[in-house]
Amino acid sequence: MSDDDAKIEIHRGLKGVYFDRSRVCYIDGRAGELRYCGYSIHDLAERSNFEETCYLLMKGELPTRAALDAFSAELKAARTLPPQIYDIIRTVKSAHPMDVLRTAVSALAAFDAEVADNSHEATLRKGIRLTSQVPMIVAAHEQLRNGRAPVPPGPGLGHAANFLYMLKGAEPSPDAAKLMDIDMILHAEHGSNASAFAARVVAGTEANLHAAITAGVAALSGPAHGGAAENVMRMAQEIGDAANAAEYVRRKRANREPVMGFGHRVYRAEDPRARHMRAGVERLSREMGQPQWYRILEALVEAMKPYARHGVCVNVDFYSGVVYFLNGIPEDLFVPIFAVGRVPGWTVQVLEQFENNILLRPLTLYNGAEPRAYVPIEQR
16 A cells, blocks of 8 residues: 555545535434425425425425426326336236336336436426336235236325325225325435435436436345334334333343434434324324334333433334334335335436536545466466
């Protein structure tokens, strides 16, 4: 290693590195604050809906009533998949839902007439279509792998309620639909996380939106990024009763093992998204006659309080898994549901990358063998 190499600082995982500017997502990890386009996530979760939030992310401003109605109609009109996509889903139906989703999103590029048009307007239109098509893929796969025909979209249902309808074959209760709507708002965008960065790297090569979102889905499929909600539900089932939570936490911390649903790469305070799932989980667990899951989660929160001062606080996935479970959703669909909500965020990340595009090409510092002569194979 040269003297110059010794002076180079390595930022593993690019932690704390700013590679661009964004006008979409503001995160203050120490204060536990999140805003979309200047609007607090608390206001959006409590007063908005997914369609309006999607409009905000993609267009930068809250819509008028007429603009929202037109945007919602555009989302509904995009609730369609080519027959060939259903054939692909049937062919790979035994695969993990995230692998099916990645494959189907990639294949959709072959059926989009604007696939090669990377203009702002065309990319926005494709993002709107994919926002409606991704939940259809997830729901159709769930039906087909269980020997049932895909459920056609409900024309009178909003985005979140329609997803649950296609997934379960019955209209959800207002509470279940509202909680899924909030969940999608909370997951819609979150800055330059692993999947968004993957999408931007692909967009940086001037590849199309379908390619970028395929990369986002692939990155999200890794358990270090999207798998926390699934792991939280498994943990709750392992604990079994709220009375066992404190001992579970004591054992995990003694063994230096993580407690699922606590801690975040960015937040050192409580994830601001978590509070909006907490009340919903309590309400939905009572509605479903299974209040034990909420009690277990709250007992875990109490047992983890001593570690909050070290920045190990509740994150959004802590409650999300129980919401999905109470809706009768299989565990292997928890991450695909994350993807259903995240399509607008991936789309706007790609739009921003295209606006002032540059190839994302960081460096790795070589620390391998010193220069050496090639030895013919006969002499080795």
